[in-house]
Amino acid sequence: xxxTFGQTLKGLRESAQIGLNQLANNIETSRGxxxxxxxxxxxxxSVDKIESISRALNCDVWVLLKAAGKEIxxxxxxxxxxxxxxxxxxxxxxDWDKVSKLVDIAGLGKGDxxx
Numbered sequence: 064x065x066x067t068f069g070q071t072l073k074g075l076r077e078s079a080q081i082g083l084n085q086l087a088n089n090i091e092t093s094r095g096x097x098x099x100x101x102x103x104x105x106x107x108x109s110v111d112k113i114e115s116i117s118r119a120l121n122c123d124v125w126v127l128l129k130a131a132g133k134e135i136x137x138x139x140x141x142x143x144x145x146x147x148x149x150x151x152x153x154x155x156x157x158d159w160d161k162v163s164k165l166v167d168i169a170g171l172g173k174g175d176x177x178x
Contacts (some may be wrong), residue, residue, distance in 0.1 A: 065130075066105070066130065067103050067130070068100070068127070068130040068131045068132075069100055069101045069102055069103040069106040069107075070101075070103075071099040071130035072100060072101055072116065072125065072127065072130070074110075075120050075122050075126070075127070076101075076120060079120045079121065079122070081119070081120065083097055083101075085100060086116070086119055086120070089119040090112065090115040090116055090119050091115075091116075094129065105130035107130070107132070107133065108131075110128070110133050110136050110137050110140065113127045113128060113131060113133065124137075145173070155162075
């Protein structure tokens, strides 16, 4: 069973040894709202807020986006990514494996793990 967004967020925050108040201050939101998010009393925050959280926790934004179910929303806001995906129509599993290897070889995405 996959963790909820709130469980994922709380685990990442605790792993980073950042208190609820500190994270709330860092992302400019209230402690109460953040507590409600962690306890799944409210839906996951916006993509913008998720990006702020990932920077504050120094974690991979994709972990949070996946937990929130907002990967597509994030990608759709990245015109170059959307253009790339349109070009990949019809790719096979083997094609995707090759693309993944090329990305690794080129070291793409290593500059800022939150992008």
